[in-house]
Amino acid sequence: MDKKINQTIESIDPRITRAKIQSGNKADMEGLAHFQTFEVFHQNKRGAQHKHVGIVHAPNPDMALLYAKEQYARREVTANIWVVPSSCISATEYSDDDIFTTAPEKLYRNPANYKVMDRINAFKERGSKPTDKV
């Protein structure tokens, strides 16, 4: 049998298996203390909303932008990227998620309940001016 197969695999992390860095190296972990997470927002065309797409780890905003480009814009049509330190995000508590429940009889708040497309299409077909009677 091949000798390699008999070896105990310490880790599948190539830094440990190929670069022979000891796992759990404390110096490595301390280096990461300089890093923070940044939330990444991606815009696919000018004027469109930036949408949250994930995070990157970086020591500062400049490097976060570099990484965000490769992580989140490499395969997407992109006009612009924002990064925001995760620590700047304020969030509601999941334990308070009952504040988002809406009573079922308030469906009038839901725009899907307003059937106006027929009227809008009729308006467009006539090429009417806004002041015309519908």
Next chain:
Amino acid sequence: MNSIDALKELLYKTADDQLIIGHRNSEWTGLGPILEEDIAFSSMAQDKVGQSEHLYNLLHQLGEADADTVAFTRNASQFHSSKFVELPIGDYSFSLIRHFLFDFAEYLRFESLRGSAYEPLAQVANKFFGEIKYHTMHANTWLDQLGNGNEESHSKMQDSLNYAWNYALGIFEPGPAEKILIDENIFIGEENLRKRWLDVIAPLIQNSGLSLPSNDEWKPIYGGRNGRHTEHLQPLLEEMTEVYSIDPSADW
């Protein structure tokens, strides 16, 4: 040497530089200092290999063998890449310094080629200009970060810069028929390019707290453009062509 031969020489050295540094930098894949950097550096290495393929395709249109044959069947002595790009990846500071010095030269080369009178080359230069611009942003951000970092990062970067410098000057080894390329507005020539490069990188190096080696130590390391390489290129080629050598028709 006629203008077609001069053009081929320009295409070969530009493409070979990109293929070899692309392969070298891909050796960091899986070993990068953090995940995000690993992905970014690997992606840029891929960009360079992809760019070289487009330049090899231009050579193919000029009657040379197809891109795979040109990339995978030549010996070290048939490559026109500079010695700089074949040097081993070293530690990360060296790879970053090479990334900075080489990519700014590449950026300025492509910037000038966008206006080349040889239209197919101008189109390729335009197509990849954005990719290479990002590469220079990445390189300069790292240079600033580590040059102005702590004592350890600064001294590693300075040592690597000192070591890399004369190799980097070797990028601008004069070609045999540059006058033809310049007269026909195909390329501005290596000496012009070197001047532009120094104008751009000198202030960036200064801003990062690093110093260029003093002028009297500038001794460009030439030879690569004429197929004279260090002992590092042939093993790289053997690794790069391993799959192709087993099965030239393999698709991956």
